[in-house]
Amino acid sequence: MEQTPTLISALETRFPEAVTPDQRKGYSGYLVHPENLLEVATFIRDELGYDYLSSLTGVDYLPEGKMEVVYHAYQSTGGGALVFKTQTPRQNPEVPSLVSVYPGAELQEREAWDLLGIRFRGHPDLRRILLWEGFAGHPLRKDWREPFYEDEGKPFKSRWPEGRAYRIEDKNPFGNNVDYPAGFDPETWLPEGEAALYGALAQAVYPDGSLKTDTIIVNLGPQHPSTHGVFRMAARLDGETIVDLKPAIGYLHRNHEKIGERNTFLGNMPFTDRLDYLSSMSNNFGYALAVEKLMGIRPPERAEYLRVIMAELTRISNHLMAIGALLNDLGAYFTPMLYALEERELILDIFEAVTGSRMMCNYFRFGGVARDLPEGILPKIRQLVYDRLPRKMDDLDVYITQSEIVRHRCEGVGVLTAEQAIALSMAGPVLRASGVPYDVRRADPYSIYDRFDFDVAVRYHGDIYDRYLIRMDEIRQSCRIIQQAVDTIPEGRIQEGKPQYQVRVPPGEAYGRVEGPKGELGFYVVSNGKPNPWRYHVRAPSFINLTGLAPMSIGNKIADVVAILGSIDIVLGETDR
Amino acid sequence: MYGFGVIKGLGVAFKHLIETYLDDIRLWGRRYRTPEGIEYRRSTETRGVFTVQYPEEKLPVPEEFRFIPFLLYELDENGNRVERCTSCGICSKVCPPQCIWIVRSTDPKTGKPIPAPAEFYIDVDVCMNCGLCAEYCPFDAIKMDHDYELAVYDRQKSNLFNKEKLLKPVSYYATIRPVNYANETAARAAAEAARAAKKANE
Numbered sequence: 001m002e003q004t005p006t007l008i009s010a011l012e013t014r015f016p017e018a019v020t021p022d023q024r025k026g027y028s029g030y031l032v033h034p035e036n037l038l039e040v041a042t043f044i045r046d047e048l049g050y051d052y053l054s055s056l057t058g059v060d061y062l063p064e065g066k067m068e069v070v071y072h073a074y075q076s077t078g079g080g081a082l083v084f085k086t087q088t089p090r091q092n093p094e095v096p097s098l099v100s101v102y103p104g105a106e107l108q109e110r111e112a113w114d115l116l117g118i119r120f121r122g123h124p125d126l127r128r129i130l131l132w133e134g135f136a137g138h139p140l141r142k143d144w145r146e147p148f149y150e151d152e153g154k155p156f157k158s159r160w161p162e163g164r165a166y167r168i169e170d171k172n173p174f175g176n177n178v179d180y181p182a183g184f185d186p187e188t189w190l191p192e193g194e195a196a197l198y199g200a201l202a203q204a205v206y207p208d209g210s211l212k213t214d215t216i217i218v219n220l221g222p223q224h225p226s227t228h229g230v231f232r233m234a235a236r237l238d239g240e241t242i243v244d245l246k247p248a249i250g251y252l253h254r255n256h257e258k259i260g261e262r263n264t265f266l267g268n269m270p271f272t273d274r275l276d277y278l279s280s281m282s283n284n285f286g287y288a289l290a291v292e293k294l295m296g297i298r299p300p301e302r303a304e305y306l307r308v309i310m311a312e313l314t315r316i317s318n319h320l321m322a323i324g325a326l327l328n329d330l331g332a333y334f335t336p337m338l339y340a341l342e343e344r345e346l347i348l349d350i351f352e353a354v355t356g357s358r359m360m361c362n363y364f365r366f367g368g369v370a371r372d373l374p375e376g377i378l379p380k381i382r383q384l385v386y387d388r389l390p391r392k393m394d395d396l397d398v399y400i401t402q403s404e405i406v407r408h409r410c411e412g413v414g415v416l417t418a419e420q421a422i423a424l425s426m427a428g429p430v431l432r433a434s435g436v437p438y439d440v441r442r443a444d445p446y447s448i449y450d451r452f453d454f455d456v457a458v459r460y461h462g463d464i465y466d467r468y469l470i471r472m473d474e475i476r477q478s479c480r481i482i483q484q485a486v487d488t489i490p491e492g493r494i495q496e497g498k499p500q501y502q503v504r505v506p507p508g509e510a511y512g513r514v515e516g517p518k519g520e521l522g523f524y525v526v527s528n529g530k531p532n533p534w535r536y537h538v539r540a541p542s543f544i545n546l547t548g549l550a551p552m553s554i555g556n557k558i559a560d561v562v563a564i565l566g567s568i569d570i571v572l573g574e575t576d577r
Numbered sequence: 578m579y580g581f582g583v584i585k586g587l588g589v590a591f592k593h594l595i596e597t598y599l600d601d602i603r604l605w606g607r608r609y610r611t612p613e614g615i616e617y618r619r620s621t622e623t624r625g626v627f628t629v630q631y632p633e634e635k636l637p638v639p640e641e642f643r644f645i646p647f648l649l650y651e652l653d654e655n656g657n658r659v660e661r662c663t664s665c666g667i668c669s670k671v672c673p674p675q676c677i678w679i680v681r682s683t684d685p686k687t688g689k690p691i692p693a694p695a696e697f698y699i700d701v702d703v704c705m706n707c708g709l710c711a712e713y714c715p716f717d718a719i720k721m722d723h724d725y726e727l728a729v730y731d732r733q734k735s736n737l738f739n740k741e742k743l744l745k746p747v748s749y750y751a752t753i754r755p756v757n758y759a760n761e762t763a764a765r766a767a768a769e770a771a772r773a774a775k776k777a778n779e
Binding site for chain 2: 154155156158163164266267268270339352360370374383395400403502
């Protein structure tokens with residue numbers, strides 16, 4: 001992360017006491033004293049122009065007895081990150097909340113409280129978010145152990161050389177595999193969390209003289225066909241109009257980050273597939289970038305091209321799915337969905353032939369990719385991006401884009417302004433549909449994206465219709481990128497050095513981010529030189545994009561919420577992690 | 578406005594419907610339940626109906642397709658099974674969900690370890706089909722299978738695969754992955770030749 005010297009002097013001259021550069025080896029950015037955090041963050045946002053808080057997470061430095069909160073801020077006009085951190089003792093960790101400066105921190109601070117137990121003073125609604133009230137402890141703390149704990153890190157000795165085979169379920173029979181907090185009985189427990197969830201909803205405001213009516217609370221989900229998975233919204237309604245809305249998530253939570261910290265660096269690669277299972281190649285990409293940054297290696301030319309081709313194919317297949325699902329949500333029952341799935345199917349066939357799996361690709365390795373293209377695949381990709389996909393996108397345009405029903409349902413609904421979108425840390429198509437031409441591939445180029453000629457798709461209304469159109473635009477732009485890539489892909493090696501199953505990762509921190517199909521996908525990895533990462537955090541775009549769900553929905557009708565959610569395009573595997 | 582967009586959109590759907598029948602006539606009798614028809618329906622030229630009717634029709638899997646590892650054995654002159662595995666444990670160490678258990682065998686007389694597995698278990702309920710074991714095995718002893726129809730009535734009893742269940746002949750591997758098999762055989766022959774040449778030089 002490059003910081004300009006003027007910036008350093010500006011921050012340090014302004015806050016000589018509170019801000020110190022992070023001197024630890026392999027680390028970058030600034031350490032900010034918690035007392036001055038709000039002040040410094042406001043300065044960073046208003047005077048230095050870092051108005052986009054991309055990622056917020058905590059790290060438990062158990063040996064030092066400290067908790068650290070790490071912030072990655074960017075300028076919405078592009079460029080590298082400004083990383084700042086604040087430290088607090090492990091006992092009763094508490095730092096000021098940044099929601100007042102960066103509203104996009106809301107869900108991320110709740111996540112850090114839930115998983116690490118860091119309190120954020122002044123947070124408007126600091127409740128658990130991914131776990132439930134009957135969960136004992138904060139699982140990402142380094143001294144927290146899961147009920148099926150075996151060792152601090154893989155590989156486990158019991159597998160080899162000991163080889164005592166057993167089934168996991170026999171060791172942890174149902175009923176025994178859960179810890180409850182002291183004094184907690186699940187049989188007699190009444191979900192007080194519900195009251196807190198409903199209590200957090202804002203009340204309706206009636207101007208003087210208007211008719212005061214009763215509001216009602218409606219739950220959508222967790223089992224609801226419109227929510228694309230196990231997702232729940234609690235909404236307060238005045239008539240049919242939404243007064244306030246809160247998402248309730250975590251039903252698919254599996255503590256991906258704790259699993260990641262137990263895994264070896266390479267062993268974590270297939271787990272990233274399972275985050276956003278519709279675009280596993282992008283997930284691989286982000287994780288590989290972060291670890292490669294730590295290791296200080298770059299893949300050979302051909303591997304870079306293969307990565308770009310695969311990542312863009314993933315984007316196309318993901319957007320086709322998003323468009324199909326959005327139309328389903330609007331009530332266009334399954335025909336558009338299946339038309340979109342046809343093209344996605346052809347892309348998945350390519351993935352299957354190249355990687356061995358349709359969705360769980362596990363294709364990227366540190367310093368390269370797993371295998372080269374088999375015979376006959378490049379011509380197939382070429383046919384797809386030169387002929388079939390452009391033709392089919394035109395068909396889809398005629399079919400959906402001009403349909404009056406779609407336009408009536410989507411135009412002017414769920415509007416998010418550019419200022420709101422930046423402040424709420426929205427990412428990807430949602431951000432660009434609001435008129436912010438921010439695309440990591442252009443704003444902070446990674447891999448070889450700076451070589452390709454493509455336009456950053458941007459639309460200006462910020463409504464559902466624009467979010468749909470922008471996905472159509474991006475499919476066409478991705479086709480353009482792949483066209484250039486398949487024409488210029490060089491021959492050569494696909495892996496830097498020898499393939500290794502135990503990689504040596506020097507101590508330090510790295511933040512690798514890619515423009516995933518759903519938005520900026522970031523991986524924050526801290527290594528202490530051991531075979532397992534010390535901290536592994538995922539900046540999940542579909543999780544953070546949910547921050548914007550309430551502002552988009554308030555004032556709209558309850559039926560529109562379904563379409564608004566569809567236009568954000570969430571995948572619960574990534575939201576809940 | 579005035580619904581022209583909807584009508585045009587219906588036209589696209591109607592075209593899709595008509596194309597199905599046009600292709601049915603064009604490929605009379607060859608479109609369904611023939612390998613050629615399945616190949617056509619997954620090609621970039623396809624139009625109209627797309628569905629492959631599993632289980633009557635099955636999509637052929639590509640060579641790289643991976644599903645549940647298996648162990649390879651070769652047959653020696655007397656028809657005895659010779660396992661390729663040396664129980665080095667790399668697959669077990671690289672396995673992300675840690676579903677491979679290996680018991681090393683020891684010589685019954687001397688008690689010293691010998692390079693062969695006494696037992697080899699894979700919990701296929703836990704296996705995530707990532708293929709890292711096959712990728713990093715230095716002896717080409719563990720490979721990913723193509724058989725994806727694994728439904729059983731009692732997973733508690735039947736899904737912890739032991740060595741007997743995992744072992745498959747090299748000839749089977751050669752049929753499911755001919756290109757990989759040819760490459761690996763060539764690489765091994767080259768390594769053998771290099772070793773022989775080195776020996777001859779000494």
